[in-house]
Amino acid sequence: MADRPADPWRYSGDGISIALRVTPRGGRDDIDGIEKLADGRSVVKVRVRAIADGGEANRAVTELLAKALRVPKASVxxxxxxxxxxxxxxxxxxPKSLGDALRALTARNSEQKD
Known part of the structure; x- marks a missing residue:
């Protein structure tokens, strides 16, 4: 996997900022790895069971990330x-712990798809 996209997150003093592409009604709540968009940007692919109505999918995304990164829901x-x-x-x-955790999650889930 030589053409691995750049990490789709940025570090700051109080955490990280992550670029996501969310698939609502995706059948399960999961982080599917990293994807490179047509414009060259990298995003973390996330799917949730919730529908995109009334903020349900957004709530599911924040809960999924909080659980996966082991932070309180209020931190997302x-x-x-x-x-x-x-x-x-x-x-x-x-920031370093969060970046390391995301790298591990996205790498593991990308390998499962290959």
Whole structure:
């Protein structure tokens, strides 16, 4: 996998900001790895069972990320894209630990798909 996309998250002093592509009604709640979009940006692929109605999918996304990254739900918030499949999400906590956890989750799940 030589053409691995760049990490779709940025580090800040109080956590990380993650670019996501969300699939509502995706059959299960899961992080599917990293994908490179047509415009060259990298995103973390996330699927949730919830429908995109009344904020249900957004709530499921924040809960999934909180559980996967082992942070309180209150530490995960959607910065932009609340009505879009492409979202920017902030996760509060130790940036290095969060980045390492995301790298492990996305690498493991990308390998399962290959």
């Amino acid at each position: 918030r959607i910065l932009s894209g609340t009505t879009s499949r492409l979202k920017q999400v902030a996760v509060g906590g130790d």
